[in-house]
Amino acid sequence: MTAADATGVTPPAGVPVGRRVHVRVPATSANLGPGFDTLGLALNVHDELEVEATESGVRVDVTGVGAGEVPTDETNLVARALLHVFDRVGVVPPGIAITATNSIPHGRGMGSSGAAIVEGVLAAKGLLEGVVDVSDEDVLRYATELEGHPDNVAPAIFGGLTIAWVDETGPRHKQLAVHRGVSLLVAVPEATMSTTLARSLQPTEVPHADAVFNLSRSALLVAALTQSPELLLDATEDRLHQIYRASAMPETSALVAALRAAGHAAVVSGAGPSVLVLASDPAARLEAARIVEDRPEAWHARLLAVDIRGGTVEPVPSTAAA
Numbered sequence: 001m002t003a004a005d006a007t008g009v010t011p012p013a014g015v016p017v018g019r020r021v022h023v024r025v026p027a028t029s030a031n032l033g034p035g036f037d038t039l040g041l042a043l044n045v046h047d048e049l050e051v052e053a054t055e056s057g058v059r060v061d062v063t064g065v066g067a068g069e070v071p072t073d074e075t076n077l078v079a080r081a082l083l084h085v086f087d088r089v090g091v092v093p094p095g096i097a098i099t100a101t102n103s104i105p106h107g108r109g110m111g112s113s114g115a116a117i118v119e120g121v122l123a124a125k126g127l128l129e130g131v132v133d134v135s136d137e138d139v140l141r142y143a144t145e146l147e148g149h150p151d152n153v154a155p156a157i158f159g160g161l162t163i164a165w166v167d168e169t170g171p172r173h174k175q176l177a178v179h180r181g182v183s184l185l186v187a188v189p190e191a192t193m194s195t196t197l198a199r200s201l202q203p204t205e206v207p208h209a210d211a212v213f214n215l216s217r218s219a220l221l222v223a224a225l226t227q228s229p230e231l232l233l234d235a236t237e238d239r240l241h242q243i244y245r246a247s248a249m250p251e252t253s254a255l256v257a258a259l260r261a262a263g264h265a266a267v268v269s270g271a272g273p274s275v276l277v278l279a280s281d282p283a284a285r286l287e288a289a290r291i292v293e294d295r296p297e298a299w300h301a302r303l304l305a306v307d308i309r310g311g312t313v314e315p316v317p318s319t320a321a322a
């Protein structure tokens with residue numbers, strides 16, 4: 001039983017020490033050309049982690065991407081997201097031990113920060129099972145509060161293609177299945193690009209004609225990705241973000257231009273510097289991969305698929321003797 005505090009309000013019971021959850025979250029590619037801060041696609045590259053409620057403190061062990069680079073205390077982005085949820089639901093957090101095995105490249109435009117945030121939020125949801133209900137809509141809300149825009153976190157949570165928007169109630173989403181003819185290529189460079197830097201290059205106002213241009217292309221893109229892949233080249237044109245960021249990533253800009261000149265629907269993936277190609281058939285994807293490999297710069301051409309499952313959290317049975 002939980003005792004009432006001095007105000008007479010009964011605080012929620014805490015999370016039992018020893019409870020463990022397993023979390024798996026996909027990489028994402030946001031914007032998809034014209035859908036700035038709106039469209040996103042989940043990719044079949046995943047971070048996985050185990051999170052345990054402990055007596056005290058926050059400890060993070062990282063294997064794979066980010067090992068030796070990201071913080072291993074409560075300032076780690078996954079830990080921050082987890083603690084944010086406890087704060088929002090008004091439950092005192094237990095100690096936390098996070099063991100992460102990461103595969104999503106950082107700062108490349110494959111949604112690593114959005115994935116890390118969703119990892120922390122889903123871990124909190126799993127640890128809070130039976131204590132406080134955290135719905136899928138809450139997961140989207142808490143993740144967007146930290147990421148600042150919903151276009152990466154929505155596909156990381158729900159999988160597939162997502163349209164995300166924000167109204168007076170908070171972030172919302174619609175998930176869609178991608179046409180089976182669409183195949184994906186992501187060209188990943190050595191260089192990184194911080195999303196914060198990329199966003200600082202955006203103007204606060206754009207010409208009305210450019211806004212109309214992007215409205216038409218983003219509406220068309222939803223049709224192209226779900227029904228009519230032959231329209232992908234026209235549907236991935238953009239005037240709202242890529243031109244403003246091009247000077248910060250000239251090699252990305254040159255690769256997008258070369259691929260598009262050869263008829264491939266290439267766009268900057270997220271805030272860059274990776275390039276996403278939405279190919280309308282597997283042969284076109286291989287031709288695009290050859291263009292990527294022929295560039296003078298070092299690009300890693302990754303043939304990927306759409307993740308349709310989205311982020312998951314599962315309880316890990318206790319190994320302690322009953």
Ligand SMILES: Nc1ncnc2c1ncn2[C@@H]1O[C@H](COP(=O)(O)OP(=O)(O)OP(=O)(O)O)[C@@H](O)[C@H]1O
Nearest residue numbers: 070077107108109110111112113116194195270271
């Ligand atoms: N698994 C993780 N654990 C801890 N910190 C992470 C993790 N993944 C990403 N980060 C943090 O997020 C930063 C990258 O975020 P940033 O938004 O700049 O790029 P991105 O999310 O990879 O790309 P984009 O938003 O364009 O898709 C990393 O440098 C690191 O500080």
Ligand SMILES: N[C@@H](CCO)C(=O)O
Nearest residue numbers: 030036037195270271
């Ligand atoms: N919509 C975001 C995606 C990257 O986080 C941007 O382009 O800034």
